[in-house]
Amino acid sequence: MIFxxxxxxxxxxxxxxxxxxxxxxxxxxxxxxxxxxxxxxxxTYGQLAGxxxxxASSLAARGFRKGDVFAIYSPNLPEYAVAFHAVAxxxxxxxxxxxxxxxxxxxxxxxxxxxxxxLTIPQFLPNAQAAAAEAGGIEEIFVFGEAEGATPFAxxxxxxxxxxxxxxxxxxxxxxxxxxxxxxGLPKGVMLTHHNxxxxxxxxSGADFDRGLEIRPDDVLLGLLPFFHIYGMVVVMSWALYxxxxxxxxxxxxxxxxxxxxxxxxxxxxxxxxxIVLGLAKHPLVDKFDLSNLRxxxxxxxxxxxxxxxxxxxxxxxxxxxxxxxxxxxPVTHFCFRLPAGKLKPGSVGQVVPNTLARIVDPVxxxxxxxxxxxxxxxxxxxxxQGYLNNPQATANTVDRDxxxxxxxxxxxxxxxxxxxxxxxxxxxxxxxYQVAPAELEALLLTHPAVADAAVIGLPDDEAGELPKAFVxxxxxxxxxxxxxxxxxxxxxxxxxxxxxxxDAVPKSASGKILRRxxxxx
Numbered sequence: 001m002i003f004x005x006x007x008x009x010x011x012x013x014x015x016x017x018x019x020x021x022x023x024x025x026x027x028x029x030x031x032x033x034x035x036x037x038x039x040x041x042x043x044t045y046g047q048l049a050g051x052x053x054x055x056a057s058s059l060a061a062r063g064f065r066k067g068d069v070f071a072i073y074s075p076n077l078p079e080y081a082v083a084f085h086a087v088a089x090x091x092x093x094x095x096x097x098x099x100x101x102x103x104x105x106x107x108x109x110x111x112x113x114x115x116x117x118x119l120t121i122p123q124f125l126p127n128a129q130a131a132a133a134e135a136g137g138i139e140e141i142f143v144f145g146e147a148e149g150a151t152p153f154a155x156x157x158x159x160x161x162x163x164x165x166x167x168x169x170x171x172x173x174x175x176x177x178x179x180x181x182x183x184x185g186l187p188k189g190v191m192l193t194h195h196n197x198x199x200x201x202x203x204x205s206g207a208d209f210d211r212g213l214e215i216r217p218d219d220v221l222l223g224l225l226p227f228f229h230i231y232g233m234v235v236v237m238s239w240a241l242y243x244x245x246x247x248x249x250x251x252x253x254x255x256x257x258x259x260x261x262x263x264x265x266x267x268x269x270x271x272x273x274x275x276i277v278l279g280l281a282k283h284p285l286v287d288k289f290d291l292s293n294l295r296x297x298x299x300x301x302x303x304x305x306x307x308x309x310x311x312x313x314x315x316x317x318x319x320x321x322x323x324x325x326x327x328x329x330x331p332v333t334h335f336c337f338r339l340p341a342g343k344l345k346p347g348s349v350g351q352v353v354p355n356t357l358a359r360i361v362d363p364v365x366x367x368x369x370x371x372x373x374x375x376x377x378x379x380x381x382x383x384x385x386q387g388y389l390n391n392p393q394a395t396a397n398t399v400d401r402d403x404x405x406x407x408x409x410x411x412x413x414x415x416x417x418x419x420x421x422x423x424x425x426x427x428x429x430x431x432x433x434y435q436v437a438p439a440e441l442e443a444l445l446l447t448h449p450a451v452a453d454a455a456v457i458g459l460p461d462d463e464a465g466e467l468p469k470a471f472v473x474x475x476x477x478x479x480x481x482x483x484x485x486x487x488x489x490x491x492x493x494x495x496x497x498x499x500x501x502x503x504d505a506v507p508k509s510a511s512g513k514i515l516r517r518x519x520x521x522x
Contacts, residue, residue, distance in 0.1 A: 001370045003351075003358040003417050007337065010206035010354050012382060016168040017175050017194045018089045020201065021242050022049045028244045034078035034223070035248045037261045043078045045244065051079075051157060055086035058156035060164050062140070064117065066091030069177065071115040071138075072228065073097040073106060073128055075251035079144055079153060080227045081237050083119055086156075088175050088194070091166045095177040095189070096228035098434075099124060100492035106131035110138065112389065113177050113189055122147035170194035177389060178230055180327035181428055181437035182398055182408070189389030190230075190327045199382035200330040201239045203353045210338040211319050213296050215243040219269045220293075222261065223249035224276075229433075230331040231300050235271055245269070255279055259289040266293040273301045273433035274308070275463055277320070281311040294318050300325065301433035302465045303421045306346025324349035324421060328398065328405055330383035333358065340416050348418040356381035359404065360411055363425055376425055377411040378404040427516060429458035430465045434494040438516070441468060441487065441497060448486055450476030455506045455514045459499065469499040471519055473506060 013020065022045075029046030036042075043051065064070070070087040072094060074080055087094050095113040097106055110118065110131055119142040120128040129149060132138035143150035175194045179187040207214070215221070221240050225232030240247050248265050250258065253276065261267065272280075277299050280286055297312060299322040309320045325331030336350035352358045360375040361368055369375045384405045387395035399405050408426025413419045429436040438456040445454035452475035458466030472483060480500040488496045507515040 001359075001368065003360075003413055003419075005352040005354045005356060006417060007206070007208055007354045010202055012195070012199045012202050012355065014170050014195065015198060016088065016091075016170055017197050017238070018052065018085050020198050021085065021238060022052065025049045028217070031217075031244065032246045033241060034081060035246065035265070036078050037222075037248045037250045037257070037265075041078065043082075048078075048082065048241075050161075051082045052085045052089060053161050053163065054159050055082055055153075055156040056089040057159040057161050057163055059086060059092070059117075060090055061159065064090060064092060066166055066168070066173070067093065068117075069093045069095055069113050069115045071095045071097055071110055071113065071118045073099060073101070073118060073120040073124060074144060075099050075121065076223050076227050076232070076249040077121075077144060077251065078249055080249075081241070083153070084176075084227070084233075084237070089163070089166075091168045091173055093174045093177050095179070096233060097179075098226070098228055098492060100494060101127075102490060102492060103127045103130035103134065104490065105492060107134035109179055109187070109189075110135035117142065119143070119153060120150075121145065125150055168194060170198060174386070176233070178228065178233070178327050180230075181435050181440075182328065182388065182394060182426070185394065185439050186437055186443075187435075187440070188391050188394055191386040191389055192330055193386060196330045196383050196385065197234055197238065199355065200234055200332055201242050203355055203381075203383065204235070204239050204332055204335070205242060206354055207335065207337045211296075211321070211336070213298065213319060213321060213337070215240055215245050215269060217244040219243070219245040220265050220267050221245055221247050221269045221271065222258070222267055223247040224253060224258065225271055225273070229301075230327040231271070231325070231433075234330060235300075235332070255283055255285055259285060259291070262291055262294065263289045267291070268293050268295045270294065270297045272297055272299055274299055274304045274465060275432045277304060277308060277312055278463060281308055281315060286315070291316055296321070298323060300331075302430045303349075304347065309346055322349050324419065326405070326407060328385045329379060329381070330385070332383070333379045333381065334419050336418075343416070345414075345416075345418045348420050350419065351417045352379075352419075353381075356383070358413075358419070360413060363410075371413050371415045374410055374412045374422055377407045377409050377419070377421075379407060380404045429456070429468055431458075431467065431494050432464050436466075436468055436495050438468075441470065441491070441495065442514075444487060444490060445470060445472065445483070448478065448483070450474055450478035451483075453506045455516065455519055456497065457516050457519050467498040468495070469501065470497045471501050471503050471506060473504065474502055
């Protein structure tokens with residue numbers, strides 16, 4: 001059966017993303033839009049819209065044109081939104097990069113995306129320069145603040161504000177190219193158009209909430225979720241600004257600073273990931289801070305148990321819920337808008353959002369299932385990506401000819417159309433909400449001279465979600481510590497392997513595919 005939203009479809013305007021978000025900010029010009037948590041530096045809506053125009057004008061004067069790619073390699077700062085939406089204003093394409101990436105990982109994304117400019121912070125400049133040299137094609141490196149060898153981003157604010165005419169087709173023109181491993185394999189560029197993001201923002205905004213879960217203009221949200229990640233990028237850096245709320249940015253997570261900012265800014269709404277929700281349920285520091293203004297917590301990026309939902313709700317007296325999505329769906333496809341009268345839905349990711357369809361399908365036979373049956377979740381809607389950059393085969397494997405996105409997640413729905421994510425068909429490991437591709441780690445392990453074969457799986461962990469573990473077949477003398485250090489030196493911290501087990505052979509199918517379920521069963 002096909003599951004539909006209980007809410008009526010909405011009209012989605014055919015406009016570029018910046019026009020939707022900042023077409024008219026006059027009524028909120030003096031209201032804080034973005035506040036840098038550690039310093040208190042503030043951009044009002046009027047200043048934000050003005051800065052976007054000035055930076056876009058300066059980039060245009062430098063020769064940046066529609067279709068050019070601009071890479072952002074930075075933690076969360078108010079100016080991140082300025083850069084992102086300035087690029088979008090010119091019809092350019094943002095490629096957002098995990099700030100934890102090593103130079104080699106960054107270089108891969110820069111080269112694959114065809115980036116022309118790169119923006120970072122002074123602390124990351126050596127990595128950025130090394131990556132730019134390896135990738136080639138980078139014409140200029142910008143930096144928030146100042147650092148020798150890079151152009152200060154602030155210099156882009158010195159312009160006449162004149163913009164060249166740009167004809168943006170929201171349905172076809174890309175606005176962002178985040179990287180995702182999808183259902184399997186190495187990270188791939190996810191092609192998202194202006195319409196994809198506009199649609200998803202409108203789908204979230206047009207929902208009919210009954211639990212105080214809507215974002216309101218008087219809300220203060222925490223910009224903790226990384227803006228490079230689709231969840232933080234669309235839900236916090238875009239949807240919250242569309243609703244004219246105030247976003248307090250945090251460059252990295254620290255529990256005490258998080259609680260301090262929540263108290264001092266009277267945080268009312270928080271988008272989080274399960275490891276942080278776990279901290280709110282159990283960390284003793286929480287009792288020392290006043291979180292009484294907090295109204296709602298929404299968790300995403302990985303499943304959250306019903307027990308943990310209940311524990312945080314009991315401790316803080318707030319609504320706790322979750323949604324579901326993927327980078328490939330811009331991201332939101334499911335959300336807990338409301339609950340049927342007298343019913344609780346612990347652990348559910350909610351119902352389908354407006355203008356979206358969902359199916360639960362047998363991953364082998366493609367038989368369509370109904371309520372109460374587990375199968376692979378497929379979704380279809382205007383928020384689904386155009387495909388993977390330079391990878392038609394991966395695109396065809398993920399989005400079928402009829403436009404259904406095969407999520408790689410095993411789900412079950414009840415008679416009310418509420419969904420639960422119960423397993424993962426795809427190979428990805430989720431560490432604190434970050435994607436870790438086993439194939440990437442396996443390829444790296446095979447470059448070690450003492451490794452004959454390798455397989456990587458995720459081990460369940462209460463705090464992190466999953467921890468990467470490697471099964472290694474040796475062809476030389478090597479220890480577990482040496483393997484761990486070899487990988488740690490070459491990948492971002494969240495990708496590091498935590499455990500190594502030496503085995504005689506990696507179990508594989510007749511076609512050579514690693515049988516990860518066998519390893520997990522052992």
